[in-house]
Amino acid sequence: MADIVLDGVSRVFGHGDKRFVALDKVSYTVADNEFVAVVGPSGCGKTTCMRMAAGLEFPTSGTCKVGGKIVDRPGPDRAVVFQQFALFPWKTVQQNIDFGLRSLNVPRSEAGDRIAASIKLMGLEGYEAAYPHQLSGGMQQRVAIARAYVLNPQVLLMDEPFGALDAQTRTVMQEELLRVGRINPRTVMFITHAVEEAVYLADRVIVMTRRPGRIKETIDVKPVRLAEKWDNYERIEDVMDLESFVHLRTRIWRLLREQHDPADH
Amino acid sequence: MRALTFLLLESGAGMTGADSGKTRLVVGGATIAGLIAAWYIASTTGAIPKLDFPSPEQFVAAARQVVVEPGFADGLLFDHLLHSVKIILLGFFAATAIGVPLGLWMGWSRTAEALINPIFLLIRPIPALAWIPLAIVWLGLDDAAKVMVLWFAAFVPSVINSYTGVRSIDRPIIEASRMLGIGRMAVITDVIVPGALPSIFTGLRLSLQGCLTALVAAELLGAILGLGKVLYQAGLDIYPAMILVGMVAVALTGFVLTALLDVVESRSMPWRKR
Amino acid sequence: MGPALPTRQLVLLSAVGLAIFFGIWTGAAWLELAPRRFLPMPWDVIDRAFKLTETRFSGQTLQGHLVISVERYLRGFILAVLVGVPLGLLMGWYRWLDYIVTPVFDALRFVAPIAWVPFAALWFGTGIGGPTMIIFAGAFPPCLINAYRGARYVETRYIEAAQTLGASGLRVVREVLLPASLPSIIAGLRISAGAGWQSLIGAELIAANAGVGLMMVRGQAALDTSIVMVGMIAVGLIGLLIDVALRGAETWIKAKQGH
Ligand SMILES: Nc1ncnc2c1ncn2[C@@H]1O[C@H](COP(=O)(O)OP(=O)(O)O)[C@@H](O)[C@H]1O
Ligand SMILES: [Mg+2]
Numbered sequence: 001m002a003d004i005v006l007d008g009v010s011r012v013f014g015h016g017d018k019r020f021v022a023l024d025k026v027s028y029t030v031a032d033n034e035f036v037a038v039v040g041p042s043g044c045g046k047t048t049c050m051r052m053a054a055g056l057e058f059p060t061s062g063t064c065k066v067g068g069k070i071v072d073r074p075g076p077d078r079a080v081v082f083q084q085f086a087l088f089p090w091k092t093v094q095q096n097i098d099f100g101l102r103s104l105n106v107p108r109s110e111a112g113d114r115i116a117a118s119i120k121l122m123g124l125e126g127y128e129a130a131y132p133h134q135l136s137g138g139m140q141q142r143v144a145i146a147r148a149y150v151l152n153p154q155v156l157l158m159d160e161p162f163g164a165l166d167a168q169t170r171t172v173m174q175e176e177l178l179r180v181g182r183i184n185p186r187t188v189m190f191i192t193h194a195v196e197e198a199v200y201l202a203d204r205v206i207v208m209t210r211r212p213g214r215i216k217e218t219i220d221v222k223p224v225r226l227a228e229k230w231d232n233y234e235r236i237e238d239v240m241d242l243e244s245f246v247h248l249r250t251r252i253w254r255l256l257r258e259q260h261d262p263a264d265h
Numbered sequence: 266m267r268a269l270t271f272l273l274l275e276s277g278a279g280m281t282g283a284d285s286g287k288t289r290l291v292v293g294g295a296t297i298a299g300l301i302a303a304w305y306i307a308s309t310t311g312a313i314p315k316l317d318f319p320s321p322e323q324f325v326a327a328a329r330q331v332v333v334e335p336g337f338a339d340g341l342l343f344d345h346l347l348h349s350v351k352i353i354l355l356g357f358f359a360a361t362a363i364g365v366p367l368g369l370w371m372g373w374s375r376t377a378e379a380l381i382n383p384i385f386l387l388i389r390p391i392p393a394l395a396w397i398p399l400a401i402v403w404l405g406l407d408d409a410a411k412v413m414v415l416w417f418a419a420f421v422p423s424v425i426n427s428y429t430g431v432r433s434i435d436r437p438i439i440e441a442s443r444m445l446g447i448g449r450m451a452v453i454t455d456v457i458v459p460g461a462l463p464s465i466f467t468g469l470r471l472s473l474q475g476c477l478t479a480l481v482a483a484e485l486l487g488a489i490l491g492l493g494k495v496l497y498q499a500g501l502d503i504y505p506a507m508i509l510v511g512m513v514a515v516a517l518t519g520f521v522l523t524a525l526l527d528v529v530e531s532r533s534m535p536w537r538k539r
Numbered sequence: 540m541g542p543a544l545p546t547r548q549l550v551l552l553s554a555v556g557l558a559i560f561f562g563i564w565t566g567a568a569w570l571e572l573a574p575r576r577f578l579p580m581p582w583d584v585i586d587r588a589f590k591l592t593e594t595r596f597s598g599q600t601l602q603g604h605l606v607i608s609v610e611r612y613l614r615g616f617i618l619a620v621l622v623g624v625p626l627g628l629l630m631g632w633y634r635w636l637d638y639i640v641t642p643v644f645d646a647l648r649f650v651a652p653i654a655w656v657p658f659a660a661l662w663f664g665t666g667i668g669g670p671t672m673i674i675f676a677g678a679f680p681p682c683l684i685n686a687y688r689g690a691r692y693v694e695t696r697y698i699e700a701a702q703t704l705g706a707s708g709l710r711v712v713r714e715v716l717l718p719a720s721l722p723s724i725i726a727g728l729r730i731s732a733g734a735g736w737q738s739l740i741g742a743e744l745i746a747a748n749a750g751v752g753l754m755m756v757r758g759q760a761a762l763d764t765s766i767v768m769v770g771m772i773a774v775g776l777i778g779l780l781i782d783v784a785l786r787g788a789e790t791w792i793k794a795k796q797g798h
Contacts, residue, residue, distance in 0.1 A: 054699075054703055055702075055703075056699050056702070056703070073702075074699070074702040074703040074705075075703070075705050076703070076704055076705030078703065079703065079704075080699075080700070080703040082696060082699075082700060084696060086696040086697060086699065086700035087700075088697060088700070088701075088714075088715065088718070090718035090719070090721075090795075091714075091718075099701070099704050099706070099714070100704035100705055102710075103704055103705030103706055103707070103710070104705060131795075147704070151704075288638065289637075289638050289641075292635065292638035292639060293638055293639075293641065293642035294642075296638070296639045296642055296643060297642055297643070297646070300643065317661065317662060318658075375542070375543065375544045376544070376552060379544055379548070379549050379552035379553055379556070380552045380553070380555060380556040381556055382553070382556070383553045383556045383557045383560075384556050384557065384559075384560045387560070387775075390775035390776070390778045390779040390782075391771050391772075391774060391775040391778075392733075392736060392737035392740050392774060392775075392778060393737065394653075394737050394738075394740045394741040394744065395737075395740050395752075395755065395770065395771045395774045395775070396771070397744055398744065398755040398756055398758065398759035398767045398770070399759075399764065399767050399768070399771065401759050402577060402759050402762060402764050402767060403573075403577060403764075474651075477651050478651040478652065478653055478737075478741075481651045481653045481654050482653045482741040482744065482745065485653065485656060485745045486744060486745055486756075493654075496654060496656070496657050497657070499657060500656070500657030500660060500661070503661065505658070505661065508657045508658055508661070511654065511657075512650050512654045512655070512658075515649075515650060515651055515654045516646075516647075516649040516650045516654075517649070519649035519650075519651065520649045523649070
């Protein structure tokens with residue numbers, strides 16, 4: 001069991017007159033092996049929630065549990081893909097991917113196999129000895145994902161992982177993520193700005209509001225996907241043309257538009 | 266209790282959170298107090314041989330001796346202190362009064378830079394202390410020799426940092442002020458000097474440090490009066506308590522002079538946030 | 540500040556500058572403003588340098604003194620780096636260590652390194668130990684300060700990434716703080732190298748049984764300015780060499796990390 005449970009989580013930042021409530025009694029659950037996407041305007045507290053599950057941030061009140069245990073520190077059981085990659089510039093691709101395996105004390109021979117497998121999965125062959133600054137943004141993001149996947153973690157926390165990619169690469173990565181998820185389901189908390197991406201990838205989409213950060217609505221995608229047999233389509237473009245898809249996308253869009261805030265984007 | 270776990274945990278948290286100033290103060294105070302207690306115990310039990318390092322009582326006695334009884338190294342501590350400070354200030358001002366304008370000029374004028382830089386590059390790598398023997402040959406053990414050594418110690422950093430200060434001013438600022446038709450002199454006093462001031466003060470701080478080190482070294486090599494003379498005499502007499510007194514006096518002098526420079530710095534740049 | 544000068548003009552002005560410097564020196568010596576042994580001609584100094592490489596002065600040839608000085612220097616400097624850099628990095632990570640060491644360090648910081656000479660001579664003698672301690676006293680603070688500052692200013696995201704990947708504290712220090720603060724550490728080493736070298740000269744002037752500092756003091760005692768000047772030039776050149784080497788290391792590391 002590796003579910004993520006946020007229970008009445010509030011987070012206050014700042015002191016004195018700069019004090020503000022970033023998260024206000026947010027409760028939601030990402031069930032075991034469920035893929036949940038979180039959308040919401042910038043600054044509504046998506047990243048903060050994810051950082052709590054990662055053990056990098058703590059609630060002012062309320063609790064955040066993963067696998068039934070209150071999160072008190074970061075660890076390799078919850079792999080994180082950061083918004084700005086956070087690859088170590090002084091390590092090669094291979095060494096970056098290896099970093100977490102060495103914390104887990106994986107035997108060297110097995111580690112080699114696992115690294116090779118994840119390099120292949122992410123299409124990074126030939127770049128093993130490259131340093132991050134020699135790679136394009138898209139390639140760097142693949143390394144960041146490989147670094148998380150290689151740990152074979154029960155929980156994956158991804159913060160706008162495709163935000164910095166061009167449309168082409170982005171599509172490839174989305175299809176890849178879905179494919180890998182089918183073979184090997186994981187508990188995933190996936191933060192994104194892109195509504196299509198959320199609907200395409202997730203079992204459930206959580207829409208948040210801003211100032212204070214609250215949950216506006218939760219939309220179940222999985223029943224629709226199963227009923228309309230989205231999985232029978234190879235390509236993402238084909239799914240996006242389906243009426244059922246468009247319907248869900250429009251609904252989420254409206255929810256976001258209702259809290260129009262000209263300051264965003 | 267929370268503070269304790271927070272301290273003992275491997276605290277990556279320390280990287281993100283603001284420093285807890287109170288804990289720092291308490292732990293710091295406790296450490297110093299602990300060290301003094303350890304010093305007392307170690308010297309009374311003989312764990313530290315008295316010939317190597319004095320006990321607290323010996324230290325206090327030596328301090329008393331040099332503060333109130335004239336005679337050690339031919340003066341009271343106050344005389345030594347006054348003499349040292351006088352020479353430091355002489356050397357410091359003599360050097361920076363030339364070094365700062367020279368550095369500013371080199372930063373401002375390419376011609377001046379091309380002309381002076383080669384000479385400066387010859388002098389720059391020579392450590393200040395390496396001037397001591399030459400100063401003694403030329404000027405003897407007089408104060409003049411010490412002022413000469415201190416002059417070189419303070420001159421080099423004040424030139425370099427004043428120069429860097431001018432070069433780091435945004436060119437557009439200078440060009441804009443020229444376009445506004447401000448006179449040449451006004452550009453220097455209103456744009457160049459204030460712009461270079463932070464860097465100039467970095468240089469002055471290094472100059473002051475250099476002066477202190479050079480003075481102690483020069484006085485250790487031979488002096489009539491001065492803190493270095495106290496150290497020298499104490500070393501000759503194998504009088505560890507007095508060595509320690511001398512070192513404390515040197516440290517306090519450095520501390521007070523640096524603090525004074527800090528005050529001048531913040532007064533002369535009221536526009537800077539501290 | 541005008542545009543950069545054309546190369547020809549730059550070379551010309553630099554030559555004029557040097558000519559003025561050596562002109563004044565030679566002129567003053569030629570006019571015998573001071574006796575020649577106090578103010579030798581530039582070529583007297585060069586001549587003396589060659590003689591010192593052949594005949595011993597104060598027990599050693601010039602290169603003999605230099606080898607002794609450099610050896611002492613390396614001992615003290617390397618010791619300062621080996622203690623200062625790891626301690627600084629650990630202080631950047633473990634708060635309690637920071638809280639304990641910082642007040643002690645601050646209290647000692649204002650003691651000029653040279654002021655340790657009497658104790659150094661008392662504890663470790665004037666052979667290898669005493670001077671090594673003085674070099675250490677001079678070279679240690681910049682090592683510690685720059686490693687500490689470097690570690691404190693490492694971007695949080697690298698540390699967080701390492702933590703989510705399960706790295707222990709010591710591993711974060713070794714594999715994140717150390718490489719991330721290398722530029723700051725190398726900058727510290729450059730300051731430290733200069734401070735250590737100057738402290739060595741000071742120590743050798745005051746209390747040492749050999750070395751280029753001793754050679755200079757003996758030259759001074761013999762009222763032979765040219766020996767003193769040879770020492771100054773040698774000391775300056777070696778200091779320059781050390782700095783150039785470290786600057787090279789700095790450039791290399793920055794290039795490697797893709798800055
Ligand atoms: N460490 C922090 N200190 C102060 N404010 C913060 C901190 N982290 C996040 N915030 C603020 O909390 C709010 C939510 O941030 P975040 O979770 O990053 O939003 P999102 O990821 O949804 O864009 C924002 O207003 C942000 O500025
Ligand atoms: Mg965010």
